Amino acid sequence: METVNLICIGCPMGCPMTVTLENGVVQSVSGNTCRRGDIYARKEVTAPTRIVTSTVRVTGSTTGAVTVPCKTASDIPKKDIFRCMEALAGVTVSAPIRLGQALVKNVASTGVDVVATKEIL
Amino acid sequence: MKHDLIILGGGPAGLAAAIAAYDAGLRDILIVERDKELGGILNQCIHNGFGLHTFKEELTGPEYAARFIDGVKARNIPYVLNTMALHVSSDKRVTLMNRTDGVQTVAAGAIVLAMGCRERSRGALNIPGYRPAGIYSAGTAQRLVNIEGYMPGREVVILGSGDIGLIMARRLTLEGAKVKVVAELMPYSGGLKRNIVQCLDDYGIPLKLSHTVVDIRGRKRVEGVTIAAVDERNRPIPGTEEDYDCDTLLLSCGLIPENELSREMGVSINPITNGPVVNESLETSIPGVFAAGNVLHVHDLVDFVSEEAAAAGAAAAAYVQAGCADVARREIPVSFEGGVRYTVPCSIDPAFVKDALTVRFRVGGVMKNRIVSVLLDGEQAVKKRRQIMAPGEMEEVRLTREMFDRHPDLREIRIKVEEA
Numbered sequence: 001m002e003t004v005n006l007i008c009i010g011c012p013m014g015c016p017m018t019v020t021l022e023n024g025v026v027q028s029v030s031g032n033t034c035r036r037g038d039i040y041a042r043k044e045v046t047a048p049t050r051i052v053t054s055t056v057r058v059t060g061s062t063t064g065a066v067t068v069p070c071k072t073a074s075d076i077p078k079k080d081i082f083r084c085m086e087a088l089a090g091v092t093v094s095a096p097i098r099l100g101q102a103l104v105k106n107v108a109s110t111g112v113d114v115v116a117t118k119e120i121l
Numbered sequence: 122m123k124h125d126l127i128i129l130g131g132g133p134a135g136l137a138a139a140i141a142a143y144d145a146g147l148r149d150i151l152i153v154e155r156d157k158e159l160g161g162i163l164n165q166c167i168h169n170g171f172g173l174h175t176f177k178e179e180l181t182g183p184e185y186a187a188r189f190i191d192g193v194k195a196r197n198i199p200y201v202l203n204t205m206a207l208h209v210s211s212d213k214r215v216t217l218m219n220r221t222d223g224v225q226t227v228a229a230g231a232i233v234l235a236m237g238c239r240e241r242s243r244g245a246l247n248i249p250g251y252r253p254a255g256i257y258s259a260g261t262a263q264r265l266v267n268i269e270g271y272m273p274g275r276e277v278v279i280l281g282s283g284d285i286g287l288i289m290a291r292r293l294t295l296e297g298a299k300v301k302v303v304a305e306l307m308p309y310s311g312g313l314k315r316n317i318v319q320c321l322d323d324y325g326i327p328l329k330l331s332h333t334v335v336d337i338r339g340r341k342r343v344e345g346v347t348i349a350a351v352d353e354r355n356r357p358i359p360g361t362e363e364d365y366d367c368d369t370l371l372l373s374c375g376l377i378p379e380n381e382l383s384r385e386m387g388v389s390i391n392p393i394t395n396g397p398v399v400n401e402s403l404e405t406s407i408p409g410v411f412a413a414g415n416v417l418h419v420h421d422l423v424d425f426v427s428e429e430a431a432a433a434g435a436a437a438a439a440y441v442q443a444g445c446a447d448v449a450r451r452e453i454p455v456s457f458e459g460g461v462r463y464t465v466p467c468s469i470d471p472a473f474v475k476d477a478l479t480v481r482f483r484v485g486g487v488m489k490n491r492i493v494s495v496l497l498d499g500e501q502a503v504k505k506r507r508q509i510m511a512p513g514e515m516e517e518v519r520l521t522r523e524m525f526d527r528h529p530d531l532r533e534i535r536i537k538v539e540e541a
Contacts, residue, residue: 006318011174016314085296
C-alpha cells in the first residue's frame with residue numbers, strides 16, 4: 001500500500017488530501033471537502049492534467065487591445081502544457097472576438113480547443 | 122449635481138456593490154472607474170480559479186469580471202470610465218476629474234469605498250543596491266505580459282511568495298523565461314497552498330522560506346541579486362549569501378489597501394488592516410460611507426470580495442432609503458484572542474443584522490489543530506475545528522440572527538482560537 005499526500009488545486013481552499021494506492025490503483029481518497037477534490041486526487045496520482053491559461057496577439061481592436069486572454073476549454077495532460085504554449089506562440093487573431101470563441105482548435109493535438117476568456121471589440 | 126450612491130472603483134467590489142444596491146431598490150447610482158474599462162485587477166488575472174464559491178464553476182479573472190459587468194449593464198447602472206476621484210469631503214462631496222468634463226464636484230447620499238489595494242513597492246522594502254531597470258512589482262509584470270504583451274525579462278528572481286508572485290512565476294515560465302528562485306522572508310508562504318503546488322512545484326521552481334534579497338547588482342539593468350537566509354528576527358545571516366544571475370527581480374511582498382481618499386475625508390483607519398474601521402453594515406466611522414473589498418482588508422478570494430461588497434451595497438441602499446439620517450446605534454466591539462490579528466467588522470449592532478453576518482479574520486502565524494469559537498457574553502455560539510490556519514488564508518465565522526436573539530442584552534462578542 002502506497003500513500004500520497006496532495007494539496008487540492010480545485011479551488012483556493014487547498015484541502016490537504018491523502019490518497020492510498022495499491023499497485024497503482026487508487027483505493028481511497030480522504031481530506032477532501034467536495035467531489036472536485038476526489039476527482040482531482042484520482043487524476044493527479046494517475047494522469048495529472050491542468051487547464052492552461054495564456055494570451056494571444058490581437059489585431060484590429062477598436063479599444064486598442066493588443067492581447068486577448070485565453071484558456072484551454074478543458075484540462076489537458078500536464079506533459080502537453082509546453083507544447084500547447086508553443087502552439088499559441090505564433091497565433092494572431094483579429095477583433096472583434098467573442099467570449100468563449102475558439103481561437104485555436106485541437107491545440108497541440110490534445111483534442112481540446114483554446115477559447116477566448118474575454119470579449120475584445 | 123447629486124447621486125444617491127457613488128461607488129468609488131469599478132473592480133469586483135464596486136461592481137458587486139452596485140448590483141446589490143440596485144437590487145435593493147436604489148436607482149440613482151454612479152460607479153467611478155479610473156481605468157478605461159470596468160473589471161479592475163481581474164482584467165489582468167488571466168489565470169483560472171475564480172468563482173467556484175459564487176458560480177460553482179472555475180472561471181478566469183476576465184470571465185468572472187464579465188459576469189458582474191454584464192450584471193451592471195443589464196441593469197443600466199451608470200458608470201464613468203477614465204475618471205479619477207481626486208478628493209472626497211467628510212460631507213460626501215466627491216471631486217472627479219476626466220478629460221471630457223474636467224474637474225467637477227458631485228454630492229452623494231451614500232458612498233461605497235471600493236478602491237482596492239496597491240502592491241508594496243521596493244521603496245517600502247528597504248532593499249539595498251542600485252536602482253537599475255528590471256525591478257517590477259509582480260502585478261506590474263502581470264499587466265505588462267497579459268495586457269500590454271511585453272516580456273519584462275528572461276531570467277527572473279522573485280522576492281515574496283504572495284499569490285501574484287506565484288502566479289507570475291508560472292506565467293513567465295510558460296512564456297519562456299527562467300524563474301530561478303522565489304525567496305520569502307517569512308518562515309511560511311504568503312500565498313495560497315494551491316498556488317505553491319500548481320505554480321512552483323509543477324515547474325520545479327524552488328521556494329526558499331526565511332530568505333531575503335540583500336543586494337541587487339547592475340547599474341543600468343539588473344545583472345543579479347544576492348539572497349541570504351534570515352534569523353528569527355528577519356536579520357540576514359552572514360555567510361549564507363547566494364548569488365543569482367538574472368535580468369529581472371519581481372516583488373510580491375504584500376498589498377496595501379489604497380485609502381488616501383478615505384483618510385482625507387476623515388474615515389478612521391484600522392492600523393492592522395490599513396483599511397477603514399467598519400461596523401456590521403460595513404459602514405465606516407462616517408455615517409453613509411461604506412467600504413468593501415481590498416480597500417477594507419486584503420482578500421485572497423474574489424468570491425468573498427463580491428459577497429462582502431454586495432452586503433455593503435445593500436447597506437448603502439438601506440441608508441439612502443431611510444433618508445440618509447444618522448441613527449443611534451450600539452457598537453459592541455468584536456474582541457479576539459489566540460493569534461487572531463484583526464476582524465472585519467470591528468463592531469456589531471445586532472439590531473442591524475438581518476439573517477446572518479459573516480465575520481472575517483486572519484491569524485498571525487501558522488497554527489495546526491485549532492478550535493475557533495465565538496463567545497456571546499461568554500457563551501459559545503459558534504465552534505468549528507480547523508486542521509490548519511495560516512496568515513495567508515482568510516478565516517470566517519457566521520453569526521446568525523438566532524444567536525443574537527438569544528442574547529438581547531449582549532455586551533461582549535469574542536472570537537477565540539485555541540488548541541483542540
